[in-house]
Amino acid sequence: MAEKNTDTKEFSEAPPRVSEWRRFWRVFLQRRIVIFGLVVFALLVISAIFANVLAPYDPYRGNMADSLQQPNKTYWLGTDIQGRDTLTRLIFGTRTALAVGFITVGVAAVIGTTLGMIAGFFGGVASAVIMRVMDALMSFPMLILAMLLAAILGGGIQNVIIALSIASVPGNARVMNGLALSLKENDYILAERSMGSSNRRVMLGHILPNALPPIIVLVTLQLGGIIMAEAGLSFLGIGIKPPGAAWGAMVNDGYRYLLTNPILSFAPGIAIMLVVFAFNMVGDGLRDALDPRLRGVL
Amino acid sequence: MTAYIIRRLLMALVIIVIVTLIVFFAMRLLPGDPLIIFLGQQASSGSISQEQLESLRVEYGLDKPIMVQYGNWAWGLLHGNLGTSIYYHENVGVLMKDRFPITLHLGVLALILNIVVGVLMGLAAAIRRGTWIDAVSTFLANIGVCIPIFWLGLLLIYFFGLQLHWLPIYGYTSPFEDFWYGSRQLIMPVFCMAITGLSTTARLTRSAMLEVTRQDYIRTAWSKGLRERTVIMKHALKNGLIPIVTVLGMGIGMVFAGSVIIETIFAIPGVGRLLVTSLFAQDYVVIQSGTLVISMIVILTNLLVEISYVWLDPRIRYG
Amino acid sequence: MTELLRVNNLVTQFKTESGVVRAVDGVSYYIDELEIVGLVGESGCGKSVSQLSTMQLISAPGEIAGGEVMFEGQNILQYEANGPRMRAIRGAKIAMIFQEPMTSLNPVLTIGQQLTEMLVLHMKMNDDAARKRAIELMGMVGIPAAASRIDDYPHHFSGGMRQRVMIAMALSCNPRILIADEPTTALDVTTQAQLLELMKEMVQHFRASLVIVTHNLGVVARYAQRIYIMYAGRIVESGTTKEIFGTPRHPYTMGLLKCIPRLDEEEGRKLVPIEGLPPNLINMPATCAFLPRCHYRIDKCYKEPWPELATVNGNHFTRCYADTKEKK
Numbered sequence: 001m002a003e004k005n006t007d008t009k010e011f012s013e014a015p016p017r018v019s020e021w022r023r024f025w026r027v028f029l030q031r032r033i034v035i036f037g038l039v040v041f042a043l044l045v046i047s048a049i050f051a052n053v054l055a056p057y058d059p060y061r062g063n064m065a066d067s068l069q070q071p072n073k074t075y076w077l078g079t080d081i082q083g084r085d086t087l088t089r090l091i092f093g094t095r096t097a098l099a100v101g102f103i104t105v106g107v108a109a110v111i112g113t114t115l116g117m118i119a120g121f122f123g124g125v126a127s128a129v130i131m132r133v134m135d136a137l138m139s140f141p142m143l144i145l146a147m148l149l150a151a152i153l154g155g156g157i158q159n160v161i162i163a164l165s166i167a168s169v170p171g172n173a174r175v176m177n178g179l180a181l182s183l184k185e186n187d188y189i190l191a192e193r194s195m196g197s198s199n200r201r202v203m204l205g206h207i208l209p210n211a212l213p214p215i216i217v218l219v220t221l222q223l224g225g226i227i228m229a230e231a232g233l234s235f236l237g238i239g240i241k242p243p244g245a246a247w248g249a250m251v252n253d254g255y256r257y258l259l260t261n262p263i264l265s266f267a268p269g270i271a272i273m274l275v276v277f278a279f280n281m282v283g284d285g286l287r288d289a290l291d292p293r294l295r296g297v298l
Numbered sequence: 299m300t301a302y303i304i305r306r307l308l309m310a311l312v313i314i315v316i317v318t319l320i321v322f323f324a325m326r327l328l329p330g331d332p333l334i335i336f337l338g339q340q341a342s343s344g345s346i347s348q349e350q351l352e353s354l355r356v357e358y359g360l361d362k363p364i365m366v367q368y369g370n371w372a373w374g375l376l377h378g379n380l381g382t383s384i385y386y387h388e389n390v391g392v393l394m395k396d397r398f399p400i401t402l403h404l405g406v407l408a409l410i411l412n413i414v415v416g417v418l419m420g421l422a423a424a425i426r427r428g429t430w431i432d433a434v435s436t437f438l439a440n441i442g443v444c445i446p447i448f449w450l451g452l453l454l455i456y457f458f459g460l461q462l463h464w465l466p467i468y469g470y471t472s473p474f475e476d477f478w479y480g481s482r483q484l485i486m487p488v489f490c491m492a493i494t495g496l497s498t499t500a501r502l503t504r505s506a507m508l509e510v511t512r513q514d515y516i517r518t519a520w521s522k523g524l525r526e527r528t529v530i531m532k533h534a535l536k537n538g539l540i541p542i543v544t545v546l547g548m549g550i551g552m553v554f555a556g557s558v559i560i561e562t563i564f565a566i567p568g569v570g571r572l573l574v575t576s577l578f579a580q581d582y583v584v585i586q587s588g589t590l591v592i593s594m595i596v597i598l599t600n601l602l603v604e605i606s607y608v609w610l611d612p613r614i615r616y617g
Numbered sequence: 618m619t620e621l622l623r624v625n626n627l628v629t630q631f632k633t634e635s636g637v638v639r640a641v642d643g644v645s646y647y648i649d650e651l652e653i654v655g656l657v658g659e660s661g662c663g664k665s666v667s668q669l670s671t672m673q674l675i676s677a678p679g680e681i682a683g684g685e686v687m688f689e690g691q692n693i694l695q696y697e698a699n700g701p702r703m704r705a706i707r708g709a710k711i712a713m714i715f716q717e718p719m720t721s722l723n724p725v726l727t728i729g730q731q732l733t734e735m736l737v738l739h740m741k742m743n744d745d746a747a748r749k750r751a752i753e754l755m756g757m758v759g760i761p762a763a764a765s766r767i768d769d770y771p772h773h774f775s776g777g778m779r780q781r782v783m784i785a786m787a788l789s790c791n792p793r794i795l796i797a798d799e800p801t802t803a804l805d806v807t808t809q810a811q812l813l814e815l816m817k818e819m820v821q822h823f824r825a826s827l828v829i830v831t832h833n834l835g836v837v838a839r840y841a842q843r844i845y846i847m848y849a850g851r852i853v854e855s856g857t858t859k860e861i862f863g864t865p866r867h868p869y870t871m872g873l874l875k876c877i878p879r880l881d882e883e884e885g886r887k888l889v890p891i892e893g894l895p896p897n898l899i900n901m902p903a904t905c906a907f908l909p910r911c912h913y914r915i916d917k918c919y920k921e922p923w924p925e926l927a928t929v930n931g932n933h934f935t936r937c938y939a940d941t942k943e944k945k
Contacts (some may be wrong), residue, residue, distance in 0.1 A: 132309075136316035139593040139600070141555035144573070148589045151577050152327050228446055232559055235448045236574060251449055255563075262456055269449030276444040428677070514720040520674055521715075522735050522786070523707035526699055532734075536725045612725055612770045 027289040034285030040278035047094040055088040060243045068261055078263050080253060084243075086264060090271055092245040097275060100161055100230045101223045107165040109219050112172025113211075119173065120180025121203055131177060134170040142167045142229055150238045160239040164226055175218050179211040213290040220283035224276035231272050247272050299608055299615050310601045317593050318375065322368050325586050380587040385579040390587045393572060400470055401561070401568035404484065405553035408491035412549055416496040417542060420503025425530055427508065435500065442497025447490045447556055451563040454486045468565040487564045491556040495549045502545055506538040513537075539610050547600040554592045621793050621826055622648040622671070622711075627684035629663075629670045636899040640666040640679070642850035645926075648794060653817065653827045655837030655858075657873075658847035661895055664830045665716075667847075668796045672707055673698045709739040712787035716799040718779035722771040728755075728782055729767035732789060739790040754785040757822075758815060777808040784816060788823050795820055796828045801836070813840060834873055838862060846870050849896050849906035852926065856933035866935040868911045905936070913939040 029035060047054060057075075062083030069079045077086035115134070119127040137145070142164070149163035183189065184207060192202050233239035234248030241249060247268035254264030355361050362370075374381075380390035423435040459467030471480035510516065511534055519533045557570030565571075569588065576584035608615050629641040640663045648654055658664045669675050671686045673694065685692040688706065696703040715721045723731060729751055736747035748767070755763035758781040771779060780800060787795055797816060801809035813829075817840055820827045829837055837844050837858065844861045846854040846869065854867040865871045872891035893910035903922040908914055917938045926934040 132312055132316055133320075135309075136313045136320055136593075139313065139317060139551075139596045140589060141551040141592065141596070143555035143558055144589055144592055147558070147573060147577055148321070148324060148585060151580070151582060151585050152324055224444065228444075231446055232448060235446075236559065236562065238577065248446075248448070251446075251452065255452060258452060258456055259460055265449065265452050269446055269453070272446045272449065273441075273444045276446075277441065280440065280444060514715060514717055515723040517674060518715060518721045518783075519723070520699070521672060521707055521713045523704040523709055523739060524734065525704060528734070533723050533726070537723070610725070613772050 024289050028285050031285060033281050037278040037281035037285065040274060041282060044094050044098060044275060044278070047091050048098045051092050051095060055085075055091040057085040057088040059084060059088045059092040059245045068257065070261065071263055077267050078261060080250075080261075080264055081257070086250075086267055089245040089250060090247070090267060093247045093250065093268065093271065096157065096240055096244065096246045097227050097230070097272075100157065100164070101227050103161050104164045104168060104226045104230075105219045105222050107161075108168035108172050108222070109215065111165070112169040113176045113208075113215060115169070116173040116176025116178075117180050117203055117207065117211075120177040121184055121199070121207065127177070130173065134173045134177075137166070138170040138174075140167070142225070143232055146229060146233055147236075147238065150233065155238050155241065157240050157244070160230055160233055163233075164229055167229075168222055168226065171222065172215070172218065175214060176211060179214060180207055183207045183210055217283055217287040217290060220279060220286055224279040224283070227272065227279070228276055302608065302614060303605055306601060306604045310597055313597055314594065317597070318372055318590065319368075321586055321590050321593075322371060325582055326364070375590070380591070381583040383576070383581055383584045385576060385581040385584070390584055393584065394569065394588070394591065397567060397569045397572050400566060401554070401557050401570060403473075404488055404491060404560070404566070404568065405550070405557065407484065407488045408495070408553055408556070409546070409549050411488065411492040412495040412499055413542075413546070415492075416499025416545075417503050419496075419500035421507060421530070421535070423500070423504045424507035424511065425526075432504075436504065439497040439500040439504075442493050443501070445493060447494060448559045448563060450493065451486065451490045451560060454490065455563070458486065470564075470566040470568070483564075487560045487566060490560050490563075491553060494556070495545070495552045498548070499542070499545050503538065503542055506541040507534060510534045510538045536610070540607060543603055543606055543610065547596070547603040550599045551596050554595075619650050620647055621650055621688070623687040624667075624671060625685045625687070627667060627670055627686065628682045629666050629675060629679060630682050631679045633678065633899070638898045639682075639850055639901070640898065641670060642901075643684070644847070644850070644852055645684075646845055646852060646855070648826050648828060650793075651824060651826060652843065653820070653829065653841045655841035655844040656828060656830045656847060657832065657834055657837055657844060659832050659895060661898070662847045663850040664847050665798050668713065668798055668828065668830055671796075672711055672713060673703055674713075705739075708735050708787075708792070709790045710792050711794045711796065712790070712792040713796040713798060714780070714783040714787050714800050716802055718776045718783060718803065721783060722779055724771055727768050727770055728774070732767075732782070732786055735786060735789050750789070751785075754789055755782070758782070758785045758819065759811075760785075776804055777812065780804065780808075780812055781815065784812075784819060788819055788825070791823055792825055794826045794828065796830070798830045799832070800829070802831070802833075809836075816840075834877060846873075849898065849901070851906070851923070851936070853907070853937075854933075854935045855926070856929075860930070860933045864930075864933075866929050866933070867907075867937050868913045868939070869907050870935075872910075872912075905938075911939075913937070915939050 062079060062085070064083045066075065066079050066083040067081055069075055069083075071078045075085050075087070077090065079085055080089075115130050119130040140148070145167045146160070146163040149166060150159060153159040153162065180203075184202075189202060189206060192206055197205075230239055231246070231248030231251070234241075234246040235252045237249075237252065239248065240246035250268040251265045254261065254266075254268075257264055378391060380394070382388065383390050383393060386393060419435045419439060423432040423439075426432055454465075455467045458465045465485055466479070466483045467486075469483055471483060473480045516529060516534060519529045524533075554570065557568055558573055559570070560566070561568045561571035562574050569592070573585060573588050575581075576588070623645075624647070625645050627641050627644045628639065631638045631640055642663070644663070644667050646654075646656075656664045656668070666675070666679070670681050671693075673681070673696070675681055681694060684694065686694050688710070693703065693706060696706075722728070729748065732751035732754065733742075733744065733747035736742045736750055737744065740747075740750075742750065752763045752767055755767065760766060760778060760781055766773075771782075774782065783800075795816070800816070801812050804812065813836060816827060816829075827840075829841060831837060841858055843857050844855065845852050846861070846867065848869050854861065854865070854870045861870060862874065865874055869891070872889070875889040876891065878888060891910055896906050896909070904920075905911070905918055905923045908918055911918070915938060921938065924936045924938050926936050928934050
């Protein structure tokens with residue numbers, strides 16, 4: 001007869017718990033294209049920091065005798081009308097791109113997140129006013145808004161940053177507003193409140209940390225757009241003007257010599273494309289690793 | 299349903315008012331005397347006497363309190379008075395009237411290209427997920443969003459214009475004057491204008507459709523023995539249309555932003571080019587009015603999009 | 618009784634990051650004409666997946682890895698998954714209703730559109746005839762004012778009503794088999810009872826067989842003639858309702874029955890839950906999957922692979938090495 005045991009044996013363990021970090025890195029680095037993006041990003045940062053060391057020539061002063069050369073052994077990507085080495089200017093251009101990009105998204109993120117948090121968390125009049133102003137700002141296409149602000153403030157890199165920051169704030173605010181609205185309904189927020197936590201504590205200690213992943217994704221995805229917009233402004237002559245090394249301005253400069261020296265315009269364009277592509281891929285990878293459900297939203 | 303539409307209308311109105319406030323007060327941020335700015339070159343060169351300046355100040359209403367100025371300006375807007383261009387010495391309305399149809403001509407064509415090709419690409423990628431079709435389509439879309447349109451314009455001009463001599467590289471001809479030549483002139487600009495939007499649409503369509511096809515009601519549709527075409531076109535697409543239509547609202551904004559660059563490169567006399575020349579001429583009246591008009595159009599388009607949801611989603615229609 | 622459907626050794630697996638999950642691990646069963654069969658098991662045991670597999674409704678990352686499904690003399694697993702022959706069976710010969718009435722109907726199409734498309738497709742009706750028939754069917758499943766509600770959208774109906782619509786849709790083309798995958802799990806008890814009665818009437822009316830997939834033994838007790846008990850992707854016991862409830866043989870079945878509170882038992886009897894948790898289906902050991910939770914285990918269970926289905930008594934089968942006859 002069968003034995004009747006009243007104790008049960010240990011059942012086989014579930015697969016070992018993988019730490020969140022390791023899971024994140026595994027998913028993030030899954031696709032080669034994301035790794036490619038990270039590599040480009042790293043190269044970008046290195047170029048920006050070590051531009052003086054990496055670049056063979058002076059980006060601002062050229063040798064007039066060597067003006068408008070085709071790519072050759074001395075000047076790998078040729079020279080412009082003033083004899084400045086294109087490759088050098090490309091490398092120094094990374095500084096402009098990164099500076100504008102990071103400062104802009106940083107400022108926009110801080111301001112936008114704050115506004116969105118206030119609107120989403122407190123609701124009511126604050127939310128109505130803030131979000132309607134954001135909607136109004138969003139009805140201006142980014143470039144047009146930047147042009148309006150450039151008309152007021154003048155050109156130059158500082159004002160470009162200000163203009164692009166203001167144009168990027170509504171996007172951040174909207175996302176943060178949505179996040180705050182949905183997160184504050186969670187039970188653990190209710191529990192915090194019932195324990196007497198202050199609003200500030202709930203907002204900064206609980207809602208913000210949970211909202212960070214989508215915000216990080218948004219910021220990364222915004223970077224590409226900002227760099228494109230800055231390049232567009234520089235191309236139009238609004239942003240950074242020569243002798244400053246900005247890729248957009250370089251494309252504009254090269255326009256005149258399109259027939260004879262197409263490389264002058266093509267090279268910086270490819271640089272822009274590469275960088276934007278890299279940021280977009282990294283942003284996509286981050287989003288997939290942090291929360292794939294965001295795929296339709298961000 | 300009517301409640302929904304009325305709510306949306308009111309919101310749009312509120313936003314329009316806020317936009318006028320932003321535009322008006324932004325211009326007031328300009329350093330210096332607004333009168334000098336409005337008079338432009340003449341005034342700063344000092345060729346107008348002090349008394350004349352003061353009388354002009356009264357004439358322009360710049361001596362009144364700021365809210366009254368705003369009121370007068372807004373009132374003028376409602377009557378279609380967009381001001382007089384400093385640079386062109388023309389009524390801004392007249393300037394716009396000539397240029398708007400051109401920009402819209404390009405813009406509408408670009409939007410059509412955007413929607414048709416974008417949706418097809420995204421749809422193909424979603425239905426044939428994981429196959430080479432998906433890979434190619436997604437890759438192209440990913441690249442497409444990264445291409446700077448000013449650079450693309452130059453590239454196309456170089457290859458198709460300068461090297462191959464297939465297409466004219468600048469200018470605009472009305473289709474009523476010379477349809478064939480005008481169309482050839484349009485090919486490159488329209489393509490440049492559409493590429494970013496097209497790629498975004500493709501990505502959005504793909505993810506929207508992937509989301510839809512995961513739903514239970516799609517499994518039900520399959521279990522009824524329907525063919526793929528029916529499941530996708532009849533059951534899936536209609537649900538996926540809502541995010542796609544939203545793209546239209548974004549698209550019109552992109553058209554104007556694109557027009558600024560495209561019209562400059564291809565020397566097309568549209569609104570975008572007007573804005574750029576005005577910017578460099580420091581013609582603030584045109585910039586002010588131009589930005590305003592563009593944002594109005596964006597707001598109205600978005601309003602239409604939101605109203606179209608009523609038709610697309612029965613849950614909104616009947617509350 | 619003629620046999621309608623016979624499934625032999627069906628294997629369906631899912632490729633996941635952590636390994637391959639064999640959700641259905643060699644399942645064999647049959648359905649006769651005009652009978653009601655219950656498929657019982659807890660969440661994750663593979664019962665829904667097995668039914669979806671018979672209609673080839675499994676999509677990546679899942680795949681049907683083996684076995685055959687014999688219907689009307691053909692192995693329908695050999696048909697191309699969304700090809701014309703499989704589509705001719707779906708809805709028309711074998712129909713299915715699902716667990717979640719709230720999401721199983723397309724929100725942007727009217728009920729009428731969703732009903733008539735099947736009639737037009739499989740029964741080759743024209744639009745008018747299809748519409749008339751759709752209204753008839755809605756009436757049959759107990760939807761009041763069918764003629765006026767046919768143009769309503771799903772969100773105008775309650776969960777129970779939507780399930781009735783699903784039943785109407787499923788039976789509209791006179792299928793031979795109706796598979797009901799946890800049809801009442803998402804509904805309240807009263808609605809549950811109504812819907813089950815309705816399903817029984819309807820399949821009798823349409824002379825179809827019914828497969829009820831559920832985790833609730835109470836549901837099958839009342840309606841099913843035969844029952845299959847599933848655990849960890851395999852059938853562990855099968856027999857008539859009377860045999861399963863009266864003389865259960867597999868320790869799992871016995872455990873399940875002990876968990877059901879009964880009105881006719883003495884006061885104070887404790888409900889005896891089955892200890893432990895359902896197994897992790899990734900990289901299952903070769904031994905019996907129920908082993909860790911089993912009260913009847915013997916030495917043999919530790920050494921041998923999972924037992925085959927062996928007959929206990931006529932058509933009553935079980936997978937167990939131990940002698941589990943209860944001593945009353």
